[in-house]
Amino acid sequence: MDRRDFLIHSTGTLAGAALLPSLELAGPRRLREPRAVAVVGIGRQGRQIVQELSQIEGARVTAVCDTDPERLKAAVERTPGVEGFADHRALLDRRKEIGAVIIATPTHLHRAIVDDCLRGGRHVYCEAPLAHTAEEARAIADAAATAEPGKVLFQSGFQGRSNPVYQLARSFFRSGAVRDLVSMQAQFHRKTSWRFPGAAANWRLDPAVTTGLAGEVGAQQFDVCAWFRGRLPVSVAGRGAIRLHNDGRRVPDTIHTTLLWDDGVALDYEATLANSYGGQFEQLHGTNAAIKLAWSHAWMFKEADAPTQGWEVYATRQQFHNDEGIVLIADATKLAAQGALKKGMGLPYTGLYYALGDFLKSIEEAAPPRCTAQDGLRATVLGILANQAVTTGQQLAVPAGL
Amino acid sequence: MGTRFELVLVGDDAERHRPAGEAALELILEAHRRFTRFEPSGIGAHLARRAGAPVAVDPDTFGLFADAGLVWRRSEGAFDLTGAARAMNTLHLDPAARTVTLTRADVELDFGAIAKGHALDLAAALLRNAGVESAFLHGGTSSAIGIGTPPGEPGWRVALGSESGASTTLLRDQALSVSATWAGNPHPTVDPRTGESLKGPRRVAVVGPSARLADAWSTAILVSGQRPTLGPDWSIWIAEIS
Structure with missing residues (x-):
């Protein structure tokens, strides 16, 4: 160990001991068990989400959904082992084993998809902002609050918290x-x-x-x-x-x-x-x-x-x-x-990476989400x-x- | 990739061209993040962390590894992602499953001699798809693609050097890559077969249908000094410069 390493270790130890007893690693996120995930909406943000998920060990994107046939085709070609759907309801009906859905459609389309996912017992990560009107945002938060308590997790996509x-x-x-x-x-x-x-x-x-x-x-x-x-x-x-x-x-x-x-x-x-x-x-x-x-x-x-x-x-x-x-x-x-x-x-990864990692970890550990529906x-x-x-x-x- | 990329899009429909150019630059940034060797979020670090296990990748990324393997074999190791003799043997590709396996965790992949061309190929494909018919793209002036022709010209005219009287070439739906060593200081590029710094001065230019392959070949030829047979779509210049 050289002097520089020693100083770095000392810094970390002192700062950590004084202020950060429980901070999680900023490095790679890993799941204990593989988990199938669907991404609804694969425009720019959706593509980025698929990319970040590919770096989380154990996360498997096995279905994507988009109403634009060209974007859907491109995403299916790009993503190994993924099935494409033009309608999220067909995805939810036919792929029962997918327990977690990430919603990255245009903001004003979130609500109907969130409702269907929660009703179908799926964990939901909804991109921020949750909706384009206060009424719709409140409806999403209400739906998240009443969906099978303790069984279905909803995380809002405000990334700063992760x-x-x-x-x-x-x-x-x-x-x-x-x-x-x-x-x-x-x-x-x-x-x-x-x-x-x-x-x-x-x-x-x-x-x-x-x-x-x-x-x-x-x-x-x-x-x-x-x-x-x-x-x-x-x-x-x-x-x-x-x-x-x-x-x-x-x-x-x-x-x-x-x-x-x-x-x-x-x-x-x-x-x-x-x-x-x-x-x-x-x-x-x-x-x-x-x-x-x-x-x-x-x-x-x-x-x-x-x-x-x-x-x-x-x-x-x-x-x-x-x-x-x-x-x-x-x-x-x-x-x-x-x-x-x-x-x-x-940070070695993007804010989105940590937010998605937190979502999947919270599901795995049955822990509260880092950013709740109410926060969102x-x-x-x-x-x-x-x-x-x-x-x-x-x-x-x-x-x-x- | 530590360099400046510039795109020139010809046309009078700014509302169509500007978003296409912005999206192309986004793709280049994405490629930069993916192929950097300095961040743990890069594909090289990801493969090293999962050393021994096949990692499924998208077709574009697989294409980069496949091209890198092709140039490594055909140049007999003068181009090598691992920068060391025979270390490319530690990379296994499975085209059917579209997976890449790195067998050793201690191998650091360096995409520096291929990532710029790869990013330009992706950007050019996006621009063509968005209906752009005339454009010039370059990364750090050493890798370039001409789409179509400039108005009233037979192609995009590029000088293969900054000195007066340097050769020029015309790019029309073609890519160019230039690699050079200079007299004096040891060149940062190392011959992966011997581990020694390249001696100059030499300049190599490669023109062909793919910027990614042109990039890899210009480095391989700079290192080996050998002129490969690349087929009718390709041109190669090798100059020992003073």
Whole structure:
């Protein structure tokens, strides 16, 4: 063992012992028993899901479903040992041995499929947001609550909750690492048209069914902030515009929203399809430190007058212009033991991989899902309200009791 | 793949072309994530973790392994995914079951000499499928594909070097791969048969119907200095440059 290895081990041990007694491995997910899984909806997201599942040991995608014959044919050709269905009901009827279904259709089509799956006694992973209206999202949550209690598991696809780096950062946050929260800031920046080859795929730009940038993207990030805080905001304001893609669309390509909590702390959120600078992140600013979350990475930035904790001495640091960030590494000890820490400080897998892994693990262990139907309902409604605030320009109250 | 990819799509239907170009770039990024040797989520690390067991893969990925095996055999080991003498013997392909087996966990697969071409082939197929009839794609300027022709031209004209007077070639529904060694510093490419760094300076260009095969062959020829017989669809340039 060289000196560097020793420091890495020490860092992991100290940080882990102080803050993370039960954090799971950030490395590969494995199931004890092989499990057959179906994926309904195999557009871009569905394809990604099939790809991630192929890396989870024991997960077997044995059926896929899509109403688009070309996409279905391509998916069947790509995926070894898979049967294709044009109708999810036929899939559920004919493949009784498939106990878990992952739903990745356009948002407004989720509800009917979720209902059929739950009624058929299948475990369901439903992509986020759950639905395009609050009523439909509530109906999904109700159906999940009444489906064979304890036997049928429903996981909402809000991925931050399964992300090992986010879990680590949240434990820092909840233990007071930033002290008093001052404000939050988050963004999603990408330069892309949000159109896809093939006309049928452009439901995101259909004002009748889309939840816009706030619902389709923002809800994931709103959920992270609300989950860190442990409670929902009380109001949402917003505005939006078309800054680049002036191609006849009516859905804004750039939005700003403000989510306000009962203690006066606000989350300022910006999403745009017209500029990619800075990518996607969430920041929590406290009186002692700030935490920056960027999906595969997280950092903590200390104020000069904040007390130093013992483990920080050994921590890995990264320079950002004038600031020095302490890298928050999930499972530092185990990764160091595998020699994986040296290769990079980010997560080895995507957020989607961990979320799907959690879903299948929860089924196997009969454990509660990492993100429940109620969690999904709350985040979905936040996204829908934010989208309404953007389109109407009004400030909207988050319903009490949500 | 640690390099810049650029796509030029010719046409006046921006609403059709832009999404097609974005989707093609997404595919290239996907291929990057799949064939990186630096992440445990890459296919190489996945095969190593499951060493000894057949791993089912999609047809595109199987095609890459099949082509890599073909060039390895025909070049007598001058191209090798494992970067070491005869280590390609540790890879077993089953075309009927479409599985790949890596027999040893300690073999690190390096797709650096084939992944760029593979990604370009996938991107070009997507663009053609989306109705794009004229386009030029390249990865790091060393691998390229010309789809159709630019308006009013017989093909996409590419210079096979940056010096004035460098040979040029015309690409029309063809792929190009260029590999070179330079005088001076040891080249990062190692001859897998001997373990020694390549000596230069030499430049090899290969033009043919597949960017993936062109990539693998340009490396194999650079290493071996031997000119293989590849068939009527292929052209090979070998230049000892000064």
